[in-house]
Structures are given as structure tokens and as C-alpha cells.
Amino acid sequence: MELCSRSLMRFTTPTILLLFLLSCSTFTSTEAYDALDPNGNITIKWDVISWTPDGYVAVVTIFNFQQYRHIQAPGWTLGWTWAKKRGDMEHDGRVPKNFTLKAPGPGYTCGPAKIVKPTKYVTSDGRRVTQAMMTWNVTCTYSQFLAQKTPTCCVSLSSFYNDTIVPCPTCTCGCQNNLTQPGSCVNPDSPYLASVVSEQEKRNSYAPLVQCTSHMCPIRVHWHVKVNYKDYWRVKVTITNFNYRMNYTKWNLVVQHPNFDNLTQLFSFNYKPLNPYQNINDTAMLWGVQFYNDLLMQAGPLGNVQSELLFQKDKSTFTFEKGWGFPRRIYFNGDNCVMPPPDAYPYLPNAGLRQNVSLLVLLITLLTSVAIQFVHKLERNMKQFLLIVIVGEFTAILLL
Template sequence: MDQSKTKAAFQMQVFKVPPDLNRTALYPPEKFKVEGVLNPEYKCRQPIRVDPAQFPDPSGIQSTSLAIASWQIICNITRAKTRKPKCCVSFSAYYNESVIPCRTCACGCTDTKKCNPKAPAILLPPETLLVPFENRTKKAIAWASIKHHHVPKPLPCGNNCPVSVNWHVLSDYKDGWTARMTLFNWANMNFEDWFAAVQLKKASPGYENAYSFNGTKLPMLEDIIFLQGLRGLTFLVAETNGSSPKAPRVPGKQQSVISFKKKRTPDIEVAKRDGFPSRVFFNGEECSLPTQLPVSHGNSHHGNLHEAFWELTGFRFHRNSEVKRHEAFWELTGFSPMMGDLLGSSHLSSRKCLKIFAAVTGIFFIITLVVLVVLFVTILKPKDPSVFTEPVSLEGFEFVGFPVIKLNISIRILVTVKNPNYGGFKYENSTAHISYHGNVVAEAPIKDDTVPARSTHNMTTVLSILADKLVTDSHFLGELVVGVLNFTSETTLHGKVNLWKIFKMKATSYTDCNISITIGTQSADSVCKSRVKLNKYL
């Protein structure tokens, strides 16, 4: 934190009342109390008379003046047992469509007549994180109906927190993983020079970078990552009105992608617990955490494919012994070398032996084919590659309103391609398009590449928005007054899923994002949806 901002000064005028009107009768104010919207509570002692404070001459002359009298009041941070938090955290992940919201009554509940303060919070769709709690009810109930979740009656109360934090596990690949941290300000006041901290007990040694925050791993506390806004982005604005009277209010928000490497944490299990913080702080206040984590449905580990093949057929060959292999073959066919002698002594014709051998071989290949089909429709079944496109930082922002409107915006976007298949996913050259109310204002090329089996590939590119198409749009002046420019991005990747160079399938991925650029804070936020279409085999 900035040590130059650890002091605050204010001036107070204190009047005298009879009989203490004498100039030497000085009594300082008592019962000092330090409190704020979101900070720890302080308990202050009684004022103590100390030596008069010295003040340097404001003109720069090397002289000082003394105060008439000085008192010292010492205040210490206290933690009340019944005190409620003032911020809360929600969890989400790329492998689960639902968001685990903040806990019910995380920051206290004053009115519980129409809601249940003890019921667990309902799982939410991701887009509801951007709207106030009172506007989430219909979408939450509809989402519970789609996902077959239980809906308590009456519905759970809200969290009632002025600040909420969303921790989203964005990707998990062989060499590392990424998370996205988003701050939401639901209060009516701004947070200037905000700061936050997360405790990641097992993952913090692998911390690499925070792209839109100023992140530092504390040297004395190795499991704590300290986060602040970058220069010019230290202002978390208050909640504002929507674009229309009926639209929900819009929270102030800032977000950043945070990357980690697995070199120093090879045994980390991101999806189970290690990828989520055990403690989160905002402006010195510890936030309430959810009691559960997003559940992963696709992290089952399969053994060696050859071992699975022999287990499914019911046979197991000993690879290191050729003698054992031949013995297993004879046991499989139901014959043995000794039985061959018996056949010879019985004068069976060679034609009959060939027929028996051909039948056994045919049965063996049929079983092999069945096993391959079973494997292909279960373990080896081609799965949809996932593509996520989102802005990670605002590289350049220039706005001049007079005498001529001039606007230059450059956005660095992160494209993440996740391949869940046992074969590689090779995609062709493509282009990311950013539109402003239907008009394309920016394009960025995406170079062709290959994503290895069951891994994730990250790539970044910079988009420069064409200002002439932007300022001539009829929506520009209206959104300029509101202070938020709304864009949409479209990215299409054409590629092939290649399984053992035998099975090939065409795959086309479509990603649509809603991007909001806040002019005041010069920050970019996004909400993306991705869909994949698998075509016929090649």
C-alpha cells in the first residue's frame, strides 16, 4: 500500500461554554470513533496531553511554530464477535454453468418478513452477477427449473453487501491455470485507491501475473496475493442508473485475469479446492465466502487405453514375455499344443484346422471391433472444443471532446481454446470482429495453431477501434453521456479434431461477447457465450 496515504488531517472548531471561558481552560473532544462504509472498527482511548506539536513554516523558512496544546488519542482495531462482514464472494468456473452466489444474509438482514434468512442461496446463471439482487428473482427461478434445482419457499434473502467479489476459474491446462477476479460496487459511494488481497494456500507459489490489476505476492506471507488498481484505474465507481428508467441499476466494476504456473505446484488440484481462495479481503475488510465450490463433471481420469482395451475384452496379456503371450493365445482359443498332438493322432484334416483357426480369428477381430466402438462412444467420444474471448486490459484510451471529437481505443483480448479430446484440435486462420451496434469497428487476426490433446491454449492480440465509424453512430452521444460504450465481439474458429490420425471431425466454434468500456475508469468488462458445432466425420 502507499505509505504516503496513511495519514489524514481535518480541522474542527470547538466552542466554549461557561464557566470555562478562560484562554487556559482547554478540554479536548472525547469519545472518538473511527468507522466507515467498508473498513475495520476502531476502539479509541481517552485523550492524553502530550508536548505541543511542531509545524514547519508554510513559506519555506527554516522555522517552526508550536501548537497551543496537543493531545494524543490511540485507536486500535477491534473485532466484535457478532459483527457481520461488509463484503462477500461468489465462486464460478469454466467447467460448471452455474454460479455459486454470495451467502444468504452474508452482510446481515434487517427485514426477513418476505424472505428466508436461513435458506441457502440459489445457484445463478452467470449474467445475473451484473444486476442487483432484487432483479435476479425471475432469472434465478427459471435457471433452477432448467437445471432441476430445489427452490425454497419463501425464497432466500439477499446478501445485502455493498461490495461483492466474483472469483472465476477461467482455464486449467498442463503447465498452468488462470482465474478472473471481478469487483462489484453496489454502494452509493466511490472507493478511491481500493485494495484487495486473496489467500491461496497451495496455489500462491505459482502466481505469475495479474493483467489489469497491480498484483504482488507478499514476501512475508507467501500465501497472500495483494492487489490494487493500475495507475489511473484505482477508482471503483458507485452504482449508477441503467440506460432507461425501467432498466436495473449498474454496479461499478473492475476485473482482471490472473495467471498461475504449475512448475512450483505440480500436485495442485485446481477444480477441487486449490484454485479457490480460502480468504478474501477488500479495503482491509474480510469478506464472507461461500460454503461450497463449483462441481466438476468432466475431470474423471482414465487409465492407459491399451489396459482399458484388454480389461474390456476380459483378457490380459503379459507384454514382457513372448512365451506368456503364446500361452494366453492358446487359452483364449480353447486349445493347447498338447491338444494339437491329439488332433494329429485323430487324423483331423488340415482344412478343418484352418476353419477353426479362421473362426477363432474372426471372433477375436469382432470382439476387438466391438471394444473399439464402445471406447469411441464413451471414453474416446469427440467432445466440443471450448473457445472463450474476452478483454484482459485496455491498452490505449484517448478521448478529446473539443474542438473535434477524437476517440482512440486499443483493447488487448485473450482467446482461450480448451480441447477436452484425446486427439489434437487444429484450427485455421480466423479474425475477431468487434461491432458497435451492428457496425464493425475493429478486426484482429487469429493465427492458425494446434491445441494438443486434453490441454488449453492461450493467445493474445490487440484490437484498435476505428474512431470514425464510432463517433458517427447515432448511439454514440447517448452512451457517451452515460459514460459506458457497449460493444459486441464475434469470433469464429474452423478446425478439425484428430483422434490418433484415424478419426477426424470438423468443428466450428462460435463466441459472442458483450463488452462494456467505462470511460471514467478506462476499464473494459465482458460477458461471453460460446457454442460449438461438430460436423460429420472426414
């Protein structure tokens, strides 16, 4: 999956000429930001390639080292300030600092520029190798909390063995509040839907305009345990867009489940295992097929994509009990989606009966234990009482 795009931009200041390049690379990074993508970050490389009478020429390259977070439309914005003091250079030039990166909104925090080994460049004809005069690296890491104060997606669950459909938790991403905040959501049956969406689009805001739901999330991921075979089991995954303001281009989904080490077949989605710790293969990245479903359209009849996953059973671990068939975590475009509470998961039809029987057995056992202890204590008390009576009578005889 292509995680970044390429562009070339050039501009001048009174002292600096900068060339910008956004690209992918195998550039090494040691910064970490989460357990599923420990080396995920965006690195800015600032290369001074030549000196000028009033400054220098620099090539700035931005590398996206995040496995499942790409830059969405309308793109990225990079900013910085200049240090007041000149850099410790052979020629006069200012050092950049206080980098800010929006991609497209907030969420990234950039560290200070660090001097690293100068970059080497190969000429277009491949005959010569040149080297930058100086090179700085700046590492930017992402925080979902900084990007937005509320979640952006949620998960609902269902199964073939239970009629219950577990919805996204109520008010996951917000609550319907059209009385005090009119326009906070859009009713899909409203006759004014088209005009409302058109008016909101003119405002050119990044804030989602969502369909009125109980969860109020822009994105819902539904995981349905569909079929149970002798040696396999099948799951259907559906991603629904409730955001009228956003088409998600080149979306991706990260799912954590212990049976991904035996994923046999995938329909209409692409798949890549994510195993940063090598010996654990329980996480997968899924994304759409190019020109087929890699574009998740805005809210409406076409605002969903779906696929089915076929897993081979491992008899030593496979079970439908205790919610084992449902995912542990789900990320959409790099943001953690809110799961329902575990006690709300669809359960096997006889699981509730077994649980009630277990509680009854436990209660009977407890009462029996208490009764036995009471009887034993009563017997000890009776023996002590009889002994006291006998001793008392013997003492009375001696006195006579």
C-alpha cells in the same frame, strides 16, 4: 495506493483554538487489530503548540495506518468531551477525553489519550525547528461487528473443469422479506426502479439499498479458475456492486491464496503484496487503475469491475484438487467477505469417482477384517469344544 486524503479545518471555542489536519505519515504505532494488518489503526495526535490567556492552541492530526481500509464518502467525524479537571500543565487548559470517530459510520473504538514525546515541527523555510508544548496520542481500532451486525460482501466460485457455479450462501447478508419489511431490496426489473432509488437517496442514509438477490449482499466477489496451462494458470476476478446507494471510490480487495508468491501478471488492477510476517507471501491487495476502474459504480449495468491474474505453477504445491485453486479469504474495503462452505467448492470431474472408490475399498477392507476375526474366533471356540469333549470321555472311562 493513496489511503487517506488531506484537509484543513479551523474553529474556536471559548477556551480552545484547534487546527485539524488529516494526513498520511510514517508515524509509529504498536496497536494491532487483525492478523493481516497487525499494526492497522487510526491514530489521533493532539499537539498543544501555544498558550492563550484562556486556553491553548492545538494542532490535531489524524493518521490512517490501515493498509486496506480507507475513509469512504462522505468522510469522517471526530468528537470528544472535556475532562472536568484541568490538565497538569504550566498554563490552564482542559484535556480531551472520550474520543469518538465515525468514518463515516460506526466501527471504531478509541482508547484514552496518552502523553507522548512532543512533536517537532519544521518551519516552511526549513531553517527552524519548533516543538509542541505537549502531545497526546489516541489510538482507534476498527471492528467489523461494531460497524454492522451483518456481513457486507460474499464470494462465489466457478471453474473451467466443472459446470457448477457455486453461489454466495443464501441469506449471507440478509433475507428477502418484502412482505414484513417492504423496500428491503429492489427488483432490477421493476418499472419503478428509478423512482425508488431516487426516493431512497433523498433520505441520505448510510444503509445500503440492495438489489434483490438470494444473498442480499451489497458486494459480491466472483473467483473463476479460467485456464490451465503447462506452467501457468489463470484466474478471473469480478467484483459486482448490488448497492443502489453507493459508488465505491478507490475500492480495494485483499485476497489470500498460497500462489500469490508466484503472481506473474495482473491485468487492469493494481497489486501490492501484504506480508506482515515477511517469510509468508500469500496475501495481496488489489485496487483499480486511476481514471479507469478505481470507481465501482452503483448497482446496474456499469456496477462491476474485473481483472485476470496469471500465476506460475509451483510443481511442489500446485493442484486443482480439494479446492486448492480458490482463495482462503477475501476482504472488500477491509471487511471480511463470506465464503461458500468448502464442501460446496467445484471439484475435479474424477474427484467424486475417486472418493466413491476409496469409500468402497475402505468398506470392503473393514468387512474383510471383521470376517477374518470372526473365523479366528470360531476356530478357537471349536478347539475348546473338542478339548472339552475329549476330556469328558476320558473322565468317563476312568469312572468305569
